Amino acid sequence: xxxxxxxxxxxxxxxxxxxxAYFCMYAFRKPFAVATFEHLSVLGIDYKILLIIAQVLGxxxxxxxxIKVISELxxxxxxxxxxxxxxxxxxxxxxxxxxxxxxxxLFMFLNGLxxxxxxGIVFSxxxxxxxxxxxxxxxxxxxxxxxxxxxxxGLYVMVSWxxxxxxxxxVTGALFLIPLVFFARLLETISPPTPEDESLRVARVPMxxxxxxxxxxxxxxxxxxLILFYVxxxxxxxxxxxxxxxLWDSLGYAGDIAVYSTSxxxxxxxxxIILASVYAIKDNLKALLTYHGILLIGTFSVGIATFLLxxxxxxxxxxxxxxxxxxxxxxxxxxxxxFDRFIAAFRIKGNxxxxxxxxDAFGYxxxxxxxxxxNFGMDEISWLQFFINGAYLLSALGTCSVIVSYFYLKNKxxxxxxxxxxxxx
Numbered sequence: 001x002x003x004x005x006x007x008x009x010x011x012x013x014x015x016x017x018x019x020x021a022y023f024c025m026y027a028f029r030k031p032f033a034v035a036t037f038e039h040l041s042v043l044g045i046d047y048k049i050l051l052i053i054a055q056v057l058g059x060x061x062x063x064x065x066x067i068k069v070i071s072e073l074x075x076x077x078x079x080x081x082x083x084x085x086x087x088x089x090x091x092x093x094x095x096x097x098x099x100x101x102x103x104x105x106l107f108m109f110l111n112g113l114x115x116x117x118x119x120g121i122v123f124s125x126x127x128x129x130x131x132x133x134x135x136x137x138x139x140x141x142x143x144x145x146x147x148x149x150x151x152x153x154g155l156y157v158m159v160s161w162x163x164x165x166x167x168x169x170x171v172t173g174a175l176f177l178i179p180l181v182f183f184a185r186l187l188e189t190i191s192p193p194t195p196e197d198e199s200l201r202v203a204r205v206p207m208x209x210x211x212x213x214x215x216x217x218x219x220x221x222x223x224x225x226l227i228l229f230y231v232x233x234x235x236x237x238x239x240x241x242x243x244x245x246x247l248w249d250s251l252g253y254a255g256d257i258a259v260y261s262t263s264x265x266x267x268x269x270x271x272x273i274i275l276a277s278v279y280a281i282k283d284n285l286k287a288l289l290t291y292h293g294i295l296l297i298g299t300f301s302v303g304i305a306t307f308l309l310x311x312x313x314x315x316x317x318x319x320x321x322x323x324x325x326x327x328x329x330x331x332x333x334x335x336x337x338x339f340d341r342f343i344a345a346f347r348i349k350g351n352x353x354x355x356x357x358x359x360d361a362f363g364y365x366x367x368x369x370x371x372x373x374x375n376f377g378m379d380e381i382s383w384l385q386f387f388i389n390g391a392y393l394l395s396a397l398g399t400c401s402v403i404v405s406y407f408y409l410k411n412k413x414x415x416x417x418x419x420x421x422x423x424x425x
Contacts, residue, residue, distance in 0.1 A: 003131075011131055014190045015138040018122050020183035021082070022139060025118045026146035027176035028089045028111070028169075029055070031154030032096075033242050034260075035165035042102040049375050052242050053368065054105050055112035060364035062116025063357055070120030071207045071354035075192070082121050082184050085114035090177065093170035104166070111169075116360075119335065120353045125190050127340050127352050128204035129197045133279030133287075136336035137272050143335075144268040144328050147241050148260035200282070202343060207350040215348060215355075222405045222412075226334075227359045229295075229401035232394045233331045234363030235370040236302075239390060240327065243383045250384040251316035263317065267324040271332055278337065284345035285413050291338050292406040294329055296399060301326030303395030306388055323391060330398060334359055345413060 003011070032051060040047035073081070092111035096104045126135040154172045157163045163171050193204070207215075216223065240247065244260060253259045274294065281287040305322035308314035314322070339355040342348075374386050381389075 007131065010191070011134055013186070014126060015135050017183050017186035017190060018126055018135065018139040019142045021180065021187055022118065022122050022142040023146040023149075024176040024180035024183060025086065025115060026143065027150045027153070028086060028093065028173040029059075029115050030147050030241070031150050031157075031172040032108070032165075032169040034151040034154045034245060035158065035168060036245065037165060040101065042105070046375070047101065047105075049371070050102070050105050051108045053371060054109040056238070056364060056368045056371065058109040058112025059116045060112075060361065060368060062113050063361035063364055066117045066120050066357040067212075067354065067361060069117060070124070070357050071212060071351060073121065073124055073353070074206060075124075078121050078124060079184060079188050082118065082187075083181065085117060085121075086177075086180055088114040090170065090173045093173050097164075097167035097170045101166070116364075119360075120357055122187065123336055123356070124351070124353055125187050127336070128193050128201045128344075130200050131279060132201065132340050133337055134276045136340065137275040137332065140275075140328075140332040140335055140337075141268040141272050144264050144271065144324075144332075145261070148244070148264040151244065151260050152258070200344070201284070201340070202347055202349065204343075204351045205349055207354050211350055212354055215350065219346075219412075222408050223355070223358070225401045226405050227362050229330075229398050230334050230359045230363050231366030232390075232397050233327065233334070234360070235367040236387075236390050236394050237327055237331055238364075238367045238371070239374075239383070239387055240324070243387075246383045247320070247387060250382065251320070253317070259317075263320050263324065266321050267328055270325055271328045274329065275332060275337060284341050285410075288338070288341045288345045289406060289410060291333050291341065292402050294333065295402045298326040298328075298330035299395045299398035299402065301329070302391050302398075306391040306395075310388065327394075345409075346416065 032055075035048070037046075037048040037051070042050055089111050092107045092113075096107040096111065098104075099107060122139065123136070126132055126139060129135065150172060153175070154168050157168050157171050158165060161171075193201075248254070248256065248259055278287055278290055278294075281290060302323050303326075305314060305319050305326065309316065309319040335356060336352070339352040339359075342355065343350060343352050370390075374381075374383075378386060
């Protein structure tokens with residue numbers, strides 16, 4: 001499918017706005033994770049673990065709230081919501097620095113609470129378009145690249161500016177306030193989907209409670225197994241993200257600031273190329289099934305790379321890159337592209353935001369459960385060994401889930417009366 005000159009201009013502007021806005025969001029969410037908070041504990045529990053749990057709790061609650069809020073979101077509300085939520089998160093970081101520990105743990109919870117809805121707001125500008133694959137993949141690369149970059153910036157702020165680890169998150173966030181406002185305003189200049197977009201991908205509309213329940217009823221089995229897989233992906237990603245420093249230190253890269261960014265840039269580029277190419281598949285069912293094939297590539301990559309690492313065949317750096325590729329080639333589609341094609345393939349009147357937030361809510365609940373299990377049930381195992389065990393579990397669970405979903409959805413589409421699957425509000 002050739003891209004016209006005017007389409008290229010639209011893609012460039014829209015992807016820049018979305019990528020920039022979500023990249024900036026990470027500056028309010030992730031820099032704290034690069035601090036070690038060594039020798040700090042509360043009631044015998046590691047202080048950093050409590051911070052991560054608090055933020056994930058807030059972020060998870062935000063995802064459950066977002067199931068309703070994002071699915072019902074109207075276009076005129078988006079900019080106000082976006083700026084207000086970011087503002088609240090930065091205020092929470094300021095209070096985190098001001099209030100002494102351990103009482104400041106509460107503000108890490110309040111920091112995560114608004115940030116969980118930013119993704120749905122940003123993606124709502126992009127979904128339901130013939131170029132959603134390209135736009136969505138570029139948006140998704142922001143959370144692959146940004147986490148490492150903002151951690152590098154946070155570490156720089158502590159080392160070079162001599163900012164304490166308690167104030168570093170607020171300082172890092174403040175550096176991104178003006179860029180965030182710029183990209184948010186740029187998002188508002190994106191034109192709505194064209195009639196051609198709506199013909200190809202179905203018009204996207206807010207969903208009420210009845211419409212949401214009907215979708216769940218019609219697709220209970222595939223949604224259950226895919227969300228179960230996504231729970232493992234989210235937990236694996238959060239372990240890799242929140243404990244990146246511990247993992248890299250264990251692998252022999254202690255003190256290497258650049259490794260956080262360089263390892264993720266290679267992953268982002270490869271994921272971008274593969275997933276963006278799916279836009280050329282015009283048939284929505286074929287595209288949906290193609291995503292299943294891509295998911296299998298990801299699960300195999302994680303499992304095989306981990307086996308080669310333990311066999312001392314693969315270098316630790318390349319293991320992190322390959323397992324990161326396998327993780328994100330699976331994780332990225334669930335955050336945008338998979339459910340966008342799902343809505344289009346079955347001609348559902350609604351929006352992808354509902355399904356994305358349904359998966360995300362349970363994903364973060366599972367992630368927190370894994371975190372609690374590691375810290376209170378498997379604390380004798382190192383983070384590296386726990387991560388390796390998780391890689392094997394992810395590979396096995398993901399492979400089985402994807403195969404079942406592939407055949408179920410293929411058969412469902414063959415037998416479906418698509419008019420029945422179209423819901424009016």
